[in-house]
């Protein structure tokens with residue numbers, strides 16, 4: 001082990017303690033600490049404006065909005081999804097009593113390959129749940145065309161896609177609903193937290209019931225809802241963090257530029273470029289190792305970095321389709337998912353956050369340059 005300080009893969013965006021304390025005083029004085037308080041209402045409004053979407057409903061994490069979206073849209077039977085994601089995506093399909101059907105990814109973007117979706121549709125298919133992996137937008141137009149042709153709903157797991165826009169329009173407006181995660185490791189956090197984005201007021205109201213046990217008023221319960229209500233402390237924290245998220249994304253952008261400059265031309269290492277017309281959020285910086293050309297396997301590099309206290313992440317490895325719950329599914333067979341396996345076996349996400357110093361950058365790049 002070297003004596004170097006640990007360079008973490010991510011670092012949470014934190015609001016100023018002084019400002020946060022001021023908000024805490026307000027909450028203490030009002031004694032309204034949860035259940036749609038003033039900060040909760042304010043954050044939903046500010047997020048909708050910031051994200052350029054009509055309606056936002058806050059949740060306590062990024063997993064329950066997936067589950068609630070499936071419930072609200074009455075999804076049954078089979079749901080087409082990607083194995084190249086965080087386990088929560090598939091777990092929610094399982095929790096909703098549906099069968100996940102894995103479809104392979106596009107090797108260039110890491111996202112569900114629209115060309116492979118139709119072959120996976122059966123009479124039981126009711127929905128598609130794609131993920132904007134690393135915040136790179138899915139081919140939402142193609143996916144919608146397929147969904148419309150077969151009468152399917154589309155729920156986007158947009159946990160990585162906070163603030164991402166295509167030609168000036170929020171990616172979160174695609175499909176029937178999109179979900180966000182505000183976990184500490186994400187571009188924007190409310191400690192733990194998340195949200196569901198929807199297109200109309202009626203749906204917003206229904207979602208608000210569903211995240212509060214299904215209560216529509218004092219005595220009426222319209223469905224078996226879950227509890228995913230956000231308290232005032234987290235909402236206040238979220239309001240403060242929203243004010244600095246642009247600066248944080250710009251700092252990440254600069255890190256991405258430096259990574260690309262330094263890594264271009266290294267044999268056996270590839271990375272993703274910005275997409276034309278897309279406003280990116282630089283949530284992750286994945287690199288892909290071709291062991292033969294690079295002269296070292298992905299895992300060898302990963303552990304070598306770790307030895308030097310530079311923490312990367314093999315994100316997403318292993319694939320969801322390889323976990324015990326899912327590997328028995330027909331669609332989970334590796335021969336059905338060659339691109340996903342290849343990406344999962346070659347990826348390392350480099351440290352990416354708003355506080356990477358020049359010195360950190362040099363140390364990170366040294367671990368990659370010197371074999």
Ligand SMILES: *Cc1c(COP(=O)(O)O)cnc(C)c1O
Nearest residue numbers: 061062063086088159181182183
């Ligand atoms: C983080 C994440 C989630 C889950 O969000 P939590 O807030 O941790 O519950 C879901 N899907 C993807 C793709 C994620 O990265």
